[in-house]
Amino acid sequence: MKPTIYDVAKRAGVGIGTVSRVLNNSSQITPETKTRVLHAIRELKYQPHAMARGLARNKTHMMAIILPSFTGYFYLELLRGIQQEITKYQYDMVLYNVDNPDRTDLFLQRTLRERRVDGVLLVSLPISEKYKERYLRAGFPIVLVDNMHDELDSVSVENEQGAYLATTHLIKQGHSRVGMIDAQLKSIPAQIRLNGYKKALKDNHVPFVESYLVISDTNTDKDGFNRQAGYDAMKQMLGLPDRPTAVFISSDVQAAGALRALQESGLKTPQDMAIVGFDDIELAQYLGLTTIHQPLFEMGRTAVEHLIHMIGNHETERLNRCFSTHLVIRDSCGAKQLLNN
Amino acid sequence: MKPTIYDVAKRAGVGIGTVSRVLNNSSQITPETKTRVLHAIRELKYQPHAMARGLARNKTHMMAIILPSFTGYFYLELLRGIQQEITKYQYDMVLYNVDNPDRTDLFLQRTLRERRVDGVLLVSLPISEKYKERYLRAGFPIVLVDNMHDELDSVSVENEQGAYLATTHLIKQGHSRVGMIDAQLKSIPAQIRLNGYKKALKDNHVPFVESYLVISDTNTDKDGFNRQAGYDAMKQMLGLPDRPTAVFISSDVQAAGALRALQESGLKTPQDMAIVGFDDIELAQYLGLTTIHQPLFEMGRTAVEHLIHMIGNHETERLNRCFSTHLVIRDSCGAKQLLNN
DNA sequence: GGAAGTTCTGGAAGCGCTTCCAATGTTTCC
């Protein structure tokens, strides 16, 4: 059987309290005693039982990461950032994968009640009024990532500014018919990106044309942030009279589908249709896609850092960090060719 | 404060033992009593404390997934399979990300001693002799994924057969100078894939040419399974006298780099150089890369299923499941064009 | 020299559960 703290105490000829104190290097202990205990620990290859410790302390040293089905480039990068910071603080991460956003509450309930984790990172998922209240009331640490909230801590990205950047860039390339392919508007980022698009049009005195905004509803998986939706939307856009010569697409995955549609129709990018995506996922490099970069790694790091701070200190100032985006110019927007001239 | 089992017991007018039994629906309990307890539970919104339960049962209902820096398409798909199965069994997954394979032991030690998890899935990482012994001795459930072992349970893929398939396919397309771009040979899969390649050459009476095997050592990140290594290797291959007209590349990420190199050199795929990759990561679709598909999702599922079985039953028969691969024909090998004729 | 601190240490109590044992009530069977 695994050695317990009692075995260590006996071996070192001290009390269990002393062993515990050495383990948590709390209060002053004679260097000599400490060495003895440390010796015994090493000899027995003792390591504290995580559950027992958790129960006694009411702290688990784990945090939950709740995110939508994480099979996306987007989340990989975010997870990398989270990972790095979490390791630094010697925390463990428990991953909860939500395939249906409506079921988010289920996980929020579990994490709150079961007390398996010390805090929660809720990624790209909305929190219901009910659970917002519960978390606040319980003072249970939670940080929203890729999401904003008036009453909760959050780390997000300036979606509007990003969309604005993308659209403005296309207009600056000389396009006057600039369309947008968006995801389902029930998604908050989709809404905000649309706002940015509209604002850019307005600021540049380009009229907003209703039919130039295409949202495919053939495939609403992941709120329309998927390849097929982008493909379908582009097909639809190509059928438009006086179709746009440039399009801002609300995500890179959709853009990948759109590019495919263009290719199939024998159209060239950027000559026949200039494109700017959003997210700067790894794929964008391969496709030569001009896109909006979000500092995902940094966001992950920041979120974890703040969450751990919240776990340690009961009263912390609320954090609502909003990272800004930047444009990454590749081949799909036509700006590079211009540079070469 | 959160309600405990005592609160529930008091409210329902029963003993804590009874509540516990209802919770674990063990032994017989009068339906009437059961209803009363269930009522009390609902009224108090009671949920058992995971740590306390874990301590008492010596079971955590969590499993560790130890994998190399998981920022790869490869692991996403695997994780999806793991995820699905784990959810089915109501387990939680704790992710441990190992950036340096040499540090694997550190995590193996923690999981074994801290008893934070009931079992371990060790993905794509070698296990040292020392820890193999320890795990066996402790009877601690562990399943290797994407790895084989004589004495431990494992779920892997037929790398040799896959490489054989790929190489044979290229030869069948009429190529007589078929090269291979491999990763670092210290990686076991890289070795085995090389074997498959050689075997295919031999079986088809194509001589093995030493210089046609290119392994870039400019970038050995992830044992050479990276984009840059593929790019460099292809550049090198293009400089060869009587260079190959077809190449089997040991991973899709490397193939992506190789394609880039070809493109830069103004060469066309598959006309000037036919290519078959390995892994069938999502990117392969976008690139039109012919490749070897591994049933990653299924592997993840199987591994979890077996691990849970091991956790439940002390003595289980050893599982050494080896999934077979299949060829996915896309544009990069030239077979499609043939079909069209 | 002894009261009053100070420093270090031992171990009981308690964290919230499961599980075992004993107790009580109920039925069955001769």
Place this chain on the structure above:
DNA sequence: GGAAACATTGGAAGCGCTTCCAGAACTTCC
């Protein structure tokens, strides 16, 4: 009618830790 078997329940003990309290061993100070 009573012994034996069975069904149901209550609650103590124990899982392995932390923490608090009290005691022991030294110092310090008048």
